[in-house]
Amino acid sequence: MTVLALIGAQDVQKLVDAVALGSIYALMAVGIGLVFGVMRLVNFAYGQLVMAGAYALYLSSRHGASTLEAILVCFAVVIGLALLMEVVAFRRLRQATPATMLVATFAISYLLQSIAVLWFGTLGNIDPVLQDLRRPFSLGNVYVAKITVVTVVVAALALATLALLLNRTTIGLQLRAAAADFVTARLLGVRGNAVVAAAVVVSGALAATVSVLLPVAQSPLITPDYALRDTIFVLVAVVVGGIDRLLSATLGGFAVGFAVGLMGGFLPTRGEWPFTSSIYIDSALYTAVILVLLFRPTGIFARRGQRAVERV
Amino acid sequence: MLEVEDLEVRYGAVPAVRGVTLQVAQGEIVGLIGPNGAGKSTTLHAIVGLLRPHRGDIRLQGRSLRQRPPEAVARAGVALVPEGRRIYADMTVEENLRLGMAARPTRAGVDEDLDWIYSLFPVVKEFRSRPAGALSGGQQQQLAIARALIARPRVLLLDEPSLGLAPTLVRVVFSALAEIRARGVTVLLVEQRAQRTVAFADRTYVMANGRLRMTLHPADAADSDRLVAAYFGA
Numbered sequence: 001m002t003v004l005a006l007i008g009a010q011d012v013q014k015l016v017d018a019v020a021l022g023s024i025y026a027l028m029a030v031g032i033g034l035v036f037g038v039m040r041l042v043n044f045a046y047g048q049l050v051m052a053g054a055y056a057l058y059l060s061s062r063h064g065a066s067t068l069e070a071i072l073v074c075f076a077v078v079i080g081l082a083l084l085m086e087v088v089a090f091r092r093l094r095q096a097t098p099a100t101m102l103v104a105t106f107a108i109s110y111l112l113q114s115i116a117v118l119w120f121g122t123l124g125n126i127d128p129v130l131q132d133l134r135r136p137f138s139l140g141n142v143y144v145a146k147i148t149v150v151t152v153v154v155a156a157l158a159l160a161t162l163a164l165l166l167n168r169t170t171i172g173l174q175l176r177a178a179a180a181d182f183v184t185a186r187l188l189g190v191r192g193n194a195v196v197a198a199a200v201v202v203s204g205a206l207a208a209t210v211s212v213l214l215p216v217a218q219s220p221l222i223t224p225d226y227a228l229r230d231t232i233f234v235l236v237a238v239v240v241g242g243i244d245r246l247l248s249a250t251l252g253g254f255a256v257g258f259a260v261g262l263m264g265g266f267l268p269t270r271g272e273w274p275f276t277s278s279i280y281i282d283s284a285l286y287t288a289v290i291l292v293l294l295f296r297p298t299g300i301f302a303r304r305g306q307r308a309v310e311r312v
Numbered sequence: 313m314l315e316v317e318d319l320e321v322r323y324g325a326v327p328a329v330r331g332v333t334l335q336v337a338q339g340e341i342v343g344l345i346g347p348n349g350a351g352k353s354t355t356l357h358a359i360v361g362l363l364r365p366h367r368g369d370i371r372l373q374g375r376s377l378r379q380r381p382p383e384a385v386a387r388a389g390v391a392l393v394p395e396g397r398r399i400y401a402d403m404t405v406e407e408n409l410r411l412g413m414a415a416r417p418t419r420a421g422v423d424e425d426l427d428w429i430y431s432l433f434p435v436v437k438e439f440r441s442r443p444a445g446a447l448s449g450g451q452q453q454q455l456a457i458a459r460a461l462i463a464r465p466r467v468l469l470l471d472e473p474s475l476g477l478a479p480t481l482v483r484v485v486f487s488a489l490a491e492i493r494a495r496g497v498t499v500l501l502v503e504q505r506a507q508r509t510v511a512f513a514d515r516t517y518v519m520a521n522g523r524l525r526m527t528l529h530p531a532d533a534a535d536s537d538r539l540v541a542a543y544f545g546a
Contacts, residue, residue, distance in 0.1 A: 170410070177400055177411050184398040187360060189386035189415025189463060 009142045011266075018261030020148040020217055022254040023155035024210055028234040029253025030162060033204035033246050036238070037179030038199045041090060044105040047164045047231030048112035049204060053078040054222040055120060055212025057129045080167075082204030085095055086196060115218040116224035124223040127215040134216060147216045148172050157252065158209055162202065166246075171198050233260060238286065240292045242299025254287065313336045313498045314359070314390070314467050319352070319368035321358045327366070328354040330522040336467065341489065341499040343509040343516030343528075344546050347543060351522040352502045356469050360392045361385040372467065386415035391465035395472050397456040401445025405436060405455055412459035422462075428495070429458045432488045439448060447524060450481035467498045474505055486512055506543065507533050518542040 032046050056077040060070040085108055090154055093101050133147040166172035177185040178195045186192050214230070215222060234253055241252015263281045314336040321329040323419060329351040342493045344352050357461055358362045359370050361382040367401040370377045377385050386392075398407050409429075413422070430437035432455040439447060444455060453473055470489075474482045486508070510516045511533035518525045525542055532538050 168415075171402075172406055173410055174414065176403070180402065181398060183382070184394065185411070185414075187362070187386060187394065187398075188411050188459065189383050191383050191414075192381065192410070211504040213511065249522055295485055301522075 006252065009140075012142045012274065013144060014262065014265030014307075016144050016148050017217075017265055018258045021261035021264075022258035023132045023152050023254075023255050024213055024217060025212075025230065025234050025237060025257025025260075026250045026254040027155050027158060027206050027210050028230065029238045029241070029249045030235060030246060031203040031210075032157065033238050033243060033249035034199045034206075036243055036249075037195055037246065038092075038175060038182065039090065039101075041093075041101045041244075042105065042235065043085075043203075044096070044102060044235070045109040045112060046203075046207060046234075047227040048116075049082055049207035050110050050214065050227035050231070051116060052081050052112065053208045053223070053249050054127050054215050054226055055116065055125070055127040056124045057211065057215070058127045058222055063220070067129055071212055075205060076212050078208035078211060079201055079204035082200050083197065086200045091193070091196075093137065113224045113228075120222075120224065122224060124221040127220050129212065129214050129220050131220060145217075147213070151213050151217050154213065155208065159301065160207065162206075165202070171195070175199060175274050233257070236289050238297060240289055241301045244299075245301075248299050248301035250298065256301075260285065313340075313373060313375075313472075313502065314368075315371045316355070316359065317369045317371070319355065319358060319370065320366045321354050321363050321368045327357065328522055331368070332519070332522070332524055333516055336498055336500050338498055339496055340515070341493050341501060343511045343513035344370060344500065344502045344519060345504070345506045345509050345543075346519035348524075350519040351473055352519055354522075355519070356392060356471055356500075356502060357383070359469065360390060377382065383415070386463065387417075389417070389464075389466035391415065391458045391463050391468050393453075393460045393468070393473055395475065397452045399444045399447075399452045399455055399459075401443065403444055404441055405444050405447070406440040408455055408459050409436070409440070409462055412462040415463035415465070417420045417464065421464075423459035425462060425464060429461050432461075432491060433458050433484075445499060449482070450477050453477060453481070453485060454488075457485070457492075461474055461492065461497075465497060467500065469500045469502075471502050472504055473501070474503065474508075482508075507536070507541055510539065522533075 028050070030041055035041055035043050051162045056074045057070050060073040063069075065073060089104055089108060090101065090232065093104055119277055130147070134145050136143040136145050172192045172196050174185060175198060177188075177194070178190060182192065183197070194291055210227070214227060233256055237252040237256035238249040239252070240256065241250070242248030260281055262286065267281070316332055316334045319329055320327055332351070334342070344351055354363065360378065361377065361380050361384065367379060372388055372390060375388070376409050377388065377390070380388070400411070414494070416422075435447075435451045436455050436458045439451065439462070442451065444493055447455060457470070457473065473485050477485065482505070489499055489501065489512075495498045501509060501513060510528045511530050513530070516528045518528060528538070528542060
């Protein structure tokens with residue numbers, strides 16, 4: 001507690017909030033990393049899954065759904081949309097170059113944003129689900145929002161479940177094999193499309209989890225470009241962490257989320273250059289990314305001696 | 313059991329296999345030898361569905377495998393031990409074996425099959441909880457064959473299993489193949505070791521420039537003139 005006394009209660013709250021944002025980004029990083037692992041596809045449209053889930057929460061609760069019902073609808077919508085992307089677009093691009101696939105995900109991303117603009121307009125809607133978790137509880141003189149604790153616990157549980165799935169089940173074993181060497185996995189009889197679908201469903205479930213948590217942990221205002229900035233941060237994070245291993249991608253997601261949360265918490269909203277204002281968060285982050293790519297192109301958390309994968 | 317009929321495979325416009333017709337009967341060991349670039353591996357890749365034939369057909373017990381994806385060919389009972397072994401180095405030996413189960417028609421009899429496979433390759437049992445990447449090249453080759461066998465294939469295809477192995481390990485691999493055949497598994501063996509393969513297999517096709525040149529029998533193994541002639545197309 002002496003450390004807490006030194007840095008002050010306010011600072012502890014900011015630190016804990018940063019851990020929560022790091023947890024959310026870690027979930028998104030795993031979702032993106034899983035699909036990249038088996039398909040070598042960087043899904044830029046991942047944020048639109050989160051956006052669709054948030055709108056599903058808003059719409060279903062407006063139509064009188066309970067919290068649990070709204071969350072179930074959210075998971076169904078996001079997982080369904082993720083599978084739809086795979087069947088309609090990605091499956092046809094299996095033989096395409098990574099650059100082609102990335103551009104296709106750009107197209108899907110903007111398509112979904114445009115649909116959201118047509119459907120909901122650009123002003124934004126408030127997602128009411130679980131918003132009472134914003135209320136704080138106190139630990140001595142430190143006040144922490146309940147959602148912060150919920151976020152960290154849910155993220156930890158989700159990642160632990162995923163680790164069990166990957167390490168203890170047959171489909172998990174096949175997922176890991178497909179990520180390491182897809183052709184050999186198929187030669188051994190592993191059904192390519194089934195493994196990809198499994199990765200897409202798990203990745204969608206993670207996006208849906210983020211859809212529920214993010215509007216409570218951050219702004220509840222859902223707009224068509226919701227979670228877009230977060231997705232870009234997370235894409236950066238998985239590349240910085242090392243996209244070819246789930247663990248390093250997760251750590252990258254957590255690190256970037258933590259850094260963004262910390263800078264957002266401690267920096268004033270207005271201030272002098274350099275880096276004294278939170279509006280410089282993006283610039284600071286991207287500068288760090290360039291440095292990492294120059295000096296450790298396999299990623300910060302990649303193992304030594306690992307070869308860099310081609311990135312687009 | 314396995315029939316390849318008038319197979320032509322092209323890389324772009326370049327034909328790598330031109331009109332190959334071959335049969336492997338139930339329980340037979342058939343060799344396929346020839347110089348580098350003859351089209352041996354390409355033939356195997358077409359059989360397992362990794363490459364689309366430009367022309368011709370591939371049949372397993374009379375049913376066409378053409379246009380089937382690799383996982384469907386594997387599930388139909390054709391296992392390939394690929395060149396370079398393609399072991400999952402980060403996984404344990406046991407996990408590699410479990411992956412081989414994907415193509416297995418039934419779970420029944422797994423324990424008996426494992427006992428048999430472990431008796432063929434004791435190192436696989438001994439090192440089963442180690443990362444496969446920690447095994448030597450020869451041990452990895454044994455694991456690759458074991459992983460193919462756990463699928464209980466009807467036809468086993470091997471792409472240069474003795475490549476880069478020490479002579480003692482080459483003997484281990486070849487004697488294992490004899491036992492595998494004794495179990496009723498049909499074997500198509502692509503090899504660079506011409507003399508050894510001709511002596512070992514029931515029949516050996518010689519391939520060059522994408523075509524089958526001739527068929528050799530064990531009696532021809534001692535006739536090195538004939539082997540050299542077969543290789544260099546004299």
